[in-house]
Structure formats: structure tokens, C-alpha cells
Amino acid sequence: MTLIPMSLKVNGTRFERAVEPRRLLSDFLREDLDLKATHVGCEHGVCGTCTVLVDGQAVRSCLSFAVQADGCEVRTADGLAQGGKLSVLQQAFWEKHGLQCGFCTPGMLMVATELLERTPRPTKAEIEEAISANLCRCTGYYTIVESVQRAAEMMQEGAK
Amino acid sequence: MTATFPKHIAAEGYIPPSRQQEPPRKSYKYIGQNLKRVEDPRLLTGHGQYIDDIAVPGMAHAAVLRSDRAHARIKRVDTSKAKALAGVYLVLTGAEAKEVTGATAQFASPPVVQYCLAVDRVRHVGEAVAAVVAENRYVAEDACDLIEVEYEDLPVVVDPEAAMTSSGDAVLHPERGPNNIAQHRTFTFGPVQEDFAKADVVVKRTLRWGRSGAQPLETVGCIASYEPGSGKFTMYTNSSFLNYVGWLVGASLGVSASKLNLIPCVTGGSFGSKLFTHKVMTLAGTLARAAGRPVKFLEDRLDNITSCDNHGSDRIYRCELALQRDGTMQSLRFQVIDDYGAYFQFGVGTHGNSLCQIVGPYRINSVQMELIAVLTNKCQQGAYRGFGSEVTNWMLERMADAAADELKMDPIELRRRNLIQPDQFPYVIPSGNLYDSGNYPAVLEEALRIAELPKWQKIRDDARAQGRCVGIGAATCQERSVFSATEFWSLNGTENPGFTLTSSPESTQLRVDPTGTIHVTLGSPFWGNSPETMATQIVAEQFQVDPSQVNVVYADTQSGFNSTGPGGSRFTVMIAGAIVGAAKQVKDKLLRVAGHMMEADAGDLEFRAGKIGLKGAPGKEKTIGEVALFAHYFRLNLPAGDDFASGVDASYVYDHPLTTMPAADRSHLGIFYPIMGHMCHLALVEVDPRTGKVAILDYVAVHDAGTVVNPMTLAGHIRGGTAQGIGTALYEKFHYDENGQLVTGTFADYLMPTLAEMPPAIRVGHVETPSPFTEYGIKGGGEGGRMGAPGALSRAIEDALTQYGVRCNELPLTPRKVRELVRAGEKP
Numbered sequence: 004m005t006l007i008p009m010s011l012k013v014n015g016t017r018f019e020r021a022v023e024p025r026r027l028l029s030d031f032l033r034e035d036l037d038l039k040a041t042h043v044g045c046e047h048g049v050c051g052t053c054t055v056l057v058d059g060q061a062v063r064s065c066l067s068f069a070v071q072a073d074g075c076e077v078r079t080a081d082g083l084a085q086g087g088k089l090s091v092l093q094q095a096f097w098e099k100h101g102l103q104c105g106f107c108t109p110g111m112l113m114v115a116t117e118l119l120e121r122t123p124r125p126t127k128a129e130i131e132e133a134i135s136a137n138l139c140r141c142t143g144y145y146t147i148v149e150s151v152q153r154a155a156e157m158m159q160e161g162a163k
Numbered sequence: 164m165t166a167t168f169p170k171h172i173a174a175e176g177y178i179p180p181s182r183q184q185e186p187p188r189k190s191y192k193y194i195g196q197n198l199k200r201v202e203d204p205r206l207l208t209g210h211g212q213y214i215d216d217i218a219v220p221g222m223a224h225a226a227v228l229r230s231d232r233a234h235a236r237i238k239r240v241d242t243s244k245a246k247a248l249a250g251v252y253l254v255l256t257g258a259e260a261k262e263v264t265g266a267t268a269q270f271a272s273p274p275v276v277q278y279c280l281a282v283d284r285v286r287h288v289g290e291a292v293a294a295v296v297a298e299n300r301y302v303a304e305d306a307c308d309l310i311e312v313e314y315e316d317l318p319v320v321v322d323p324e325a326a327m328t329s330s331g332d333a334v335l336h337p338e339r340g341p342n343n344i345a346q347h348r349t350f351t352f353g354p355v356q357e358d359f360a361k362a363d364v365v366v367k368r369t370l371r372w373g374r375s376g377a378q379p380l381e382t383v384g385c386i387a388s389y390e391p392g393s394g395k396f397t398m399y400t401n402s403s404f405l406n407y408v409g410w411l412v413g414a415s416l417g418v419s420a421s422k423l424n425l426i427p428c429v430t431g432g433s434f435g436s437k438l439f440t441h442k443v444m445t446l447a448g449t450l451a452r453a454a455g456r457p458v459k460f461l462e463d464r465l466d467n468i469t470s471c472d473n474h475g476s477d478r479i480y481r482c483e484l485a486l487q488r489d490g491t492m493q494s495l496r497f498q499v500i501d502d503y504g505a506y507f508q509f510g511v512g513t514h515g516n517s518l519c520q521i522v523g524p525y526r527i528n529s530v531q532m533e534l535i536a537v538l539t540n541k542c543q544q545g546a547y548r549g550f551g552s553e554v555t556n557w558m559l560e561r562m563a564d565a566a567a568d569e570l571k572m573d574p575i576e577l578r579r580r581n582l583i584q585p586d587q588f589p590y591v592i593p594s595g596n597l598y599d600s601g602n603y604p605a606v607l608e609e610a611l612r613i614a615e616l617p618k619w620q621k622i623r624d625d626a627r628a629q630g631r632c633v634g635i636g637a638a639t640c641q642e643r644s645v646f647s648a649t650e651f652w653s654l655n656g657t658e659n660p661g662f663t664l665t666s667s668p669e670s671t672q673l674r675v676d677p678t679g680t681i682h683v684t685l686g687s688p689f690w691g692n693s694p695e696t697m698a699t700q701i702v703a704e705q706f707q708v709d710p711s712q713v714n715v716v717y718a719d720t721q722s723g724f725n726s727t728g729p730g731g732s733r734f735t736v737m738i739a740g741a742i743v744g745a746a747k748q749v750k751d752k753l754l755r756v757a758g759h760m761m762e763a764d765a766g767d768l769e770f771r772a773g774k775i776g777l778k779g780a781p782g783k784e785k786t787i788g789e790v791a792l793f794a795h796y797f798r799l800n801l802p803a804g805d806d807f808a809s810g811v812d813a814s815y816v817y818d819h820p821l822t823t824m825p826a827a828d829r830s831h832l833g834i835f836y837p838i839m840g841h842m843c844h845l846a847l848v849e850v851d852p853r854t855g856k857v858a859i860l861d862y863v864a865v866h867d868a869g870t871v872v873n874p875m876t877l878a879g880h881i882r883g884g885t886a887q888g889i890g891t892a893l894y895e896k897f898h899y900d901e902n903g904q905l906v907t908g909t910f911a912d913y914l915m916p917t918l919a920e921m922p923p924a925i926r927v928g929h930v931e932t933p934s935p936f937t938e939y940g941i942k943g944g945g946e947g948g949r950m951g952a953p954g955a956l957s958r959a960i961e962d963a964l965t966q967y968g969v970r971c972n973e974l975p976l977t978p979r980k981v982r983e984l985v986r987a988g989e990k991p
Contacts, residue, residue, distance in 0.1 A: 033215075033216075039209050039210075039216040042213070042215075044381070044910075045464045046465075047911065050910055080208075084208045089208070093204075097199055097207060100200065102203060103876075104432040105202070105203070105207070106432055108207060109209060112207070135917045138915055140377075140434070140887070142882065143885060145882055146879065
């Protein structure tokens with residue numbers, strides 16, 4: 004099959020690759036770039052587990068072709084922790100028990116990252132709206148909402 | 164304390180003595196704290212090492228061609244085009260696989276034969292017909308599309324009642340006999356006939372529990388490697404019963420279980436559905452051996468939802484509850500038809516399970532069950548949070564509500580009147596199981612206190628005055644923990660080969676390294692629970708060390724010990740037992756060495772704040788690290804003899820704390836699930852009668868799981884379990900149409916709750932009645948949420964729709980179903 008050359012930035016690093024046009028972004032990230040934080044749950048865009056940010060916007064990587072990210076800046080949960088330290092959002096998920104099995108967590112983290120970048124002081128309703136896009140089978144969601152609330156608080160405190 | 168027995172069970176010698184070493188205490192330093200989970204950092208950063216994150220050198224990828232027919236003979240499979248595709252290493256049909264790999268192992272007796280790839284006949288949509296191994300998954304799936312299968316359709320059986328009279332070509336497994344009845348048997352526990360004859364009132368209901376399933380976000384997978392010279396297999400697996408599943412897989416592959424080294428992975432949720440993942444492991448092992456290279460097979464979502472072997476219970480109940488006029492429950496009898504799907508891996512284990520708490524928290528004197536297990540053209544049943552007991556909880560709560568209606572009593576008052584009282588424990592129920600301890604009235608009152616029931620009643624009454632449909636439901640349910648394997652075979656009947664008691668133990672190794680770090684090795688994997696956090700808190704309590712001084716690792720089966728795995732809400736109880744046993748040996752050793760170092764008698768020393776010190780002498784102490792360092796490297800300065808051999812470590816196997824054999828005539832089933840938790844769930848709902856939409860306005864869940872190790876993670880289980888219970892009650896159904904097609908085969912159709920379907924909050928409370936049989940009095944609490952929500956919600960909806968005379972006898976109560984009920988009630 005013909006390979007399509009592409010160039011993109013993932014978590015700040017530039018990559019140049021040639022991929023099959025049918026290759027999914029999720030497989031490209033996980034297998035070609037060995038970035039394992041992005042998980043695949045349902046493979047048809049419902050559960051949101053595979054959510055990544057493409058140019059700052061939440062995208063279901065299981066419904067996107069890798070070539071669609073040509074020229075884009077992609078961020079995944081692999082890149083959240085910096086300098087060996089958990090990000091504020093990750094710390095908040097830890098503190099508030101925002102995960103159990105951890106499988107949906109990367110998607111939740113990326114949805115929350117998008118929200119907090121756009122809306123640094125979200126209302127509870129705005130957090131709920133964002134989180135309701137993704138499925139979690141373990142927690143019942145409350146602690147995820149609390150984690151995002153806590154992260155927003157911590158970011159505000161940090162900004163002072 | 165005097166135990167309570169039903170008259171048909173002889174009390175003498177029935178209850179073995181307790182083996183509890185660590186009695187519950189008034190206060191702890193680390194147990195009972197909301198320690199942040201030690202598992203989380205690596206899960207939050209993408210370093211979880213789930214099965215799909217693992218690759219081994221030379222690994223190829225498998226995909227499976229699945230049947231689009233519900234019931235058909237396989238006339239011909241042509242794999243030539245698939246084999247010719249570039250990048251394809253191997254294509255294997257069911258007939259070819261059968262030449263090297265036997266049937267999948269199972270517990271049913273007599274067995275129902277199943278293969279990892281179907282041979283001659285497919286029995287449900289999604290059953291595997293052929294497998295491809297290729298250089299990557301894309302090519303493997305391409306090759307599946309090139310396989311040609313010729314089928315001859317057979318009559319499809321979907322309706323469980325119709326399955327009872329199937330004959331001819333509609334019989335799924337003709338070698339078992341001329342029908343689709345897998346088992347039909349009646350069990351009587353106590354004087355049912357007499358109790359019914361004496362009753363003032365007999366309440367009758369027909370109830371229908373729909374088929375739902377765990378559907379964790381991670382599917383089942385295996386990476387198998389085979390070494391031709393040694394005949395050894397290495398498998399990465401997300402099975403939770405790591406030390407059991409090898410027996411099953413080895414039997415199918417035709418090798419000793421000792422030839423399999425199973426390496427555990429972090430598991431992305433199970434809820435029961437990954438206890439045994441033997442079909443996937445057997446397939447991966449078969450393909451790796453045939454292809455001559457490591458093979459990864461990971462189910463995709465369609466593989467899992469159509470063929471995971473773990474759909475939940477699917478039952479029709481015809482129940483009768485006998486009561487006195489004052490609401491006192493006397494006897495329960497029922498017929499249950501259970502649709503097991505196309506195979507029968509656990510036999511009727513889910514009913515064995517139900518019988519451990521079949522009378523709920525109520526003083527019911529006798530029970531009779533007529534069980535009819537049928538086979539249909541659906542994915543077979545397996546395990547899902549509750550393993551059958553969630554269904555009987557719902558059935559019993561529906562019957563309690565029906566009785567309250569019939570007797571015109573308040574449903575909460577009727578429950579209160581029938582609860583087993585705190586001074587009646589240990590309490591033996593008619594089926595023979597023992598309830599170890601409890602305070603059911605305290606749980607009910609705590610739930611009512613948190614809910615502020617009068618406020619809820621006012622909300623309901625005010626809403627009704629405005630013409631809105633608001634209702635309240637209560638469920639008081641049992642939450643058994645720590646299974647014994649007798650539940651899997653005790654109902655097979657005495658003419659089938661019986662078995663003996665299995666301990667289903669759990670074990671650990673504790674090792675104090677020369678830095679003073681305490682390493683805990685678990686023989687069972689992480690499946691979404693918090694095994695490392697539980698072990699850390701219990702070890703910290705045992706040694707009085709900071710949790711940061713504890714490190715938890717997982718053993719593979721080659722290096723591990725005698726362990727069973729998480730399931731049946733057992734892990735925290737069992738690992739606590741193993742840790743207490745191992746810690747005693749390790750502490751004794753540390754005290755002996757410290758005694759020599761400090762020239763003190765070991766008996767005068769104690770563990771305090773990370774140190775070993777002389778009792779009553781503050782400051783006279785050594786750190787555990789100092790003592791461990793000495794024990795590791797300076798043994799020659801210590802007395803001769805094994806007591807001072809270099810190093811500090813011990814392993815310990817903890818056996819099931821309390822289980823006994825069923826009676827030979829099955830007049831009772833013995834003690835098999837005795838560590839008994841309890842819960843009260845209260846729901847306030849509003850129903851829109853025009854759309855059938857149910858909104859949960861408020862929700863309270865109070866649980867008694869004995870001594871709580873970590874209230875935060877227990878509350879997480881309760882809320883998450885309740886979310887699944889909401890799904891089961893209101894949304895989720897594996898719906899098969901009349902042709903046996905699974906029409907809810909994606910997450911767009913199989914509707915699990917999102918945050919939008921959840922109540923604004925689930926307010927959780929804990930009551931702690933420690934078990935007299937387990938270490939520290941811990942009870943399991945992994946399944947409760949899902950085991951309570953359906954009962955509370957069914958009643959709340961019924962109460963909300965009082966004006967329509969609605970009876971909620973069938974789950975799930977989808978908007979469409981609720982509309983149907985309202986419409987029927989609107990008719991003049």
C-alpha cells in the first residue's frame with residue numbers, strides 16, 4: 004500500500020514518518036511512536052478513552068487517521084508529567100481518587116486539559132459537561148469531577 | 164454469643180472455630196486512613212503496562228473471523244486467499260486447531276464442549292471460526308476478510324422459555340441429549356410446604372432480569388510465546404485468576420500447567436469478566452505454537468461484546484413469598500429459568516452463589532428453588548459483579564415491596580420488622596451458609612439519617628401536588644464476601660462427580676531489605692482494585708512503619724506462590740490474612756536480631772514508628788533498617804542456628820477462613836460465603852411519564868464491610884458499583900433479535916451510564932461490624948453497589964408512578980419500557 008509522508012509534532016518532539024493512509028492516529032501514536040498512554044476502549048468514538056489533543060482540540064484518536072494530523076501539534080497523556088514530576092492535573096487525580104483501573108484516565112486527563120486551557124475557572128456544570136463525553140466503568144465519575152475542580156483550584160493558587 | 168440455626172440443620176460442630184489472629188481494635192494508625200493509592204502515579208503517566216502496552220521481540224498479531232450466524236453448520240472454510248496475502252504467517256480453522264488443541268476447560272458437570280475456534284458448528288453470533296496470524300493487525304484483519312465460509316443455517320433459539328421445548332436441529336449440543344435444558348433440579352431447604360400451609364398471605368410475582376455485562380474499557384488479551392525445545396509457554400495475560408487459569412489453558416494445550424509461565428499485567432477493569440480468560444489464552448498459545456513465533460491476540464470491542472464468555476445472568480423468576488398478616492416473612496419458593504447462552508462454563512455456579520444469601524437480611528425460615536438452566540444461541544454467561552447474587556437481591560427486594568403493597572404496610576417498616584437482629588449472629592440460613600456478623604438495623608437507620616427521609620417525603624409530596632411523578636425506593640441487601648469454590652459444584656447433583664473442599668488460598672512473601680524497605684510480593688494481579696494500597700496499609704500497620712517504606716511487586720506463576728486472585732470480594736480479606744501470617748515470622752526474626760544488637764530480651768522489644776525499641780524506654784531503639792542491615796550482612800556475629808540465617812523474609816499461605824462441605828443429600832450446602840456484608844440503598848427519583856426518562860434526584864448508600872482499610876477506595880467501589888447498578892437497572896441490555904443477532908453490539912447501542920445519567924451525588928456511609936473470623940475483622944466490599952441499586956431504583960420508579968399502578972417486574976427499565984408501563988396504566 005502507498006505510504007504517505009507526514010510530519011507532525013507530538014508532545015513537543017518533531018517526527019517525520021510515512022504511513023498507510025488507513026493507519027489510525029491511535030495506532031500511530033501507540034505503535035509507531037511507542038507512546039502508550041493513549042488507550043483504545045471501544046474503537047468507534049463513543050468511550051473517549053483514546054482522546055488526544057490536536058492543535059489544542061480534543062480528538063478521538065481511534066476515529067482519526069494519522070495522516071489527518073500531518074502538520075499538527077499533538078499532545079497525549081504521555082507528555083503531561085514534566086521533569087519527572089506529575090502535572091498539577093495528575094496530582095489532583097491522585098489526591099481525589101479520580102481513577103481505579105486507570106484505563107479511561109488518559110482520555111479524562113486530555114479532556115480536562117482542553118477544558119482547563121480554555122476555561123481556567125470552570126463551573127462544576129462545565130466540568131460535568133466536559134467529562135460526560137467520556138466513559139468510566141469504575142468510579143461513577145464523581146471523583147473525576149472533584150479531581151478537575153481540585154486541579155483548577157491548584158492552578159489558581161499556583162498562578163497567584 | 165449464641166449462634167442461630169434453622170431447625171433442619173444440626174448445630175453441633177457445624178461452625179468451625181475462628182482462626183483470627185488479629186482481633187479488631189478500637190483504633191489503628193494506618194488501617195482506616197484515606198491513603199492516596201500507591202498504584203496511581205504509574206497509571207496516571209501512561210506507565211501502567213496494560214496488556215496492549217507490552218511487546219516481545221518477533222511478535223506477530225492475530226485477528227479472528229467471527230460467525231455472522233447465530234446457529235449454523237460449518238460446511239466449508241476456504242482459507243487459500245487469506246494464506247496468499249503478503250504478511251500472513253498462519254491461518255487456522257477450527258478443525259485444524261482441534262488437531263493440536265483440545266476443548267476449553269470448564270466447571271460444568273456434565274460438560275458442554277466448547278473450542279477456542281468453532282468446530283463443525285457455530286452456536287452464537289460472534290463465535291470464532293478461524294484465526295489469522297500476520298505481521299500486523301491490519302494485515303491480519305485483511306486476511307480475515309479473504310476467508311470464505313459456507314454455512315448451513317439451523318433453527319435459532321433465542322427465547323429461554325422456548326428453549327425448554329427445543330428439539331431436532333434446534334438442539335445446540337445434540338451429544339448431550341435431545342433438548343436445550345442444561346440442568347433442571349429442585350432444592351429444598353427447610354419445611355417449605357409446612358411454612359406455606361401456615362401462611363396468612365402468599366405474595367406472587369413473575370420477574371425478569373435482563374442480560375447485561377461488565378464491559379470493562381479494556382478487552383481481554385494475551386501475548387503467547389512457545390519454546391519448541393523445552394515445550395514451555397510464556398504468556399502475558401490480563402486474567403485475574405493467574406494461578407488457576409494455567410490449569411485450564413494447559414489442559415486445552417495438552418501440556419502440564421507447570422509448562423506455562425503466566426506473567427500478570429495491570430488490568431483495565433474486570434468486574435468479574437477477566438477471572439478466567441482461558442479461551443483467549445488458549446487461542447494465543449495455539450497460534451504461537453503453530454506459527455513458531457510469539458503471537459499477540461487482543462480482542463477488539465466487537466470480539467469482546469459478542470464473544471467474551473462473560474455476559475451476566477438472564478433470568479425469569481416465578482416467586483412466592485409466604486407471610487403472616489403482620490408482615491413476618493416465613494418462606495420463599497421460586498422457579499427460575501436462566502438463559503446461559505450457547506455454553507455452560509461455570510455450570511450453575513451463579514445460582515450456587517445466590518443461595519449463600521438467598522434469604523437476604525431477613526429471618527425467612529425455609530426456601531425452595533426449582534432451577535431450569537437453558538442453552539440458547541447467545542454468548543455464554545460468565546461473571547459480572549455479583550455473580551448471580553445481585554439478581555436474587557433484586558428478586559427478594561421486589562418481593563418485599565410486593566408484600567408491603569399487598570399488606571398495605573410501609574415497605575421500610577416491613578423490612579425493619581424482618582431484619583436479623585444483632586444478637587442473633589452467627590446466623591445460619593436455611594441453605595446452610597453462615598452470616599458471620601452484622602448490625603442490619605444500624606445500617607438502615609444510618610441510611611435514613613443521611614437521606615433525611617422526612618425531607619425526601621416532603622419533596623415527593625410537594626412534587627406530586629404539582630402533578631410531577633417523584634418516588635422513593637429502599638433496598639436492604641446482603642453483600643457476601645470471600646467465596647469458597649463449593650458454590651461452583653454443590654448444585655451439580657450427587658450423581659455427578661463431587662469434589663472436596665478447596666481452600667482457595669492467598670499468599671504473600673515479605674522481605675525486609677538491608678535499607679529497611681519492606682517488599683511485599685503478591686501472587687495475584689491488579690485488576691482495577693487497589694491491591695498495592697491494601698497491602699501497603701496492612702504492612703504499615705503490622706510494622707508501624709510509614710507507607711513509603713513499603714514496596715509492592717507482583718510475581719509471575721513461575722516465581723509466585725499459592726494464590727487464587729481477586730474475585731468474589733475476597734482479596735482484601737485474604738491478603739490481610741497472608742500478610743499477618745508472614746509478618747509474624749518476619750517480626751519475630753527482626754526482634755531476635757534486635758535483641759542481640761541491643762542486648763535485650765526479644766520479648767521486651769516493640770515495633771514503634773519505624774523502629775524497634777525497648778518497651779518503656781524511649782530513645783533506646785534501632786531502626787528497622789539498622790536491624791535488617793545487620794541481619795543481612797553480619798549474620799556471623801549472631802548465634803548459630805537457623806533462627807539467625809542471613810536475611811529477613813517469610814512467605815505465608817492464608818487459607819479460606821471458614822468453609823465446610825455441603826450435606827451429602829443437599830439438604831443444606833454448608834458454609835461457603837460467610838463473611839457477610841450488608842447495605843441499605845435509598846433512591847429518590849423523578850419519572851417523566853411522557854418520555855419514560857428516569858432522573859435520580861438523590862441517592863444514599865450505606866455499607867457495612869466490617870473493618871474498613873481505606874474508606875476512600877471503599878467509597879470508590881460503592882459509587883462505581885452503584886453506577887453499574889444504575890446501568891443494569893435502567894439502560895444496559897445485550898439485546899438479541901429473533902434471528903439471534905446482537906443488536907446492541909457497540910457502545911453506541913449498549914448504553915452504559917455516562918456522568919449525565921448519574922444522580923447529582925451518591926452519599927456514602929459506613930457502618931463497621933468487624934468479622935469475628937477474619938484478620939482485623941475486615942469484610943469484602945467489591946461488589947455491593949451493583950447488588951443494591953436495582954432494588955432501590957425499581958421501587959422508586961414504582962412509587963413515582965403510583966397513579967398509573969405500575970409494577971416494575973422487568974429490568975432494564977429503559978425509557979421505552981417505562982413508557983410502555985405508563986401507557987398500560989393509562990388505559991381505562
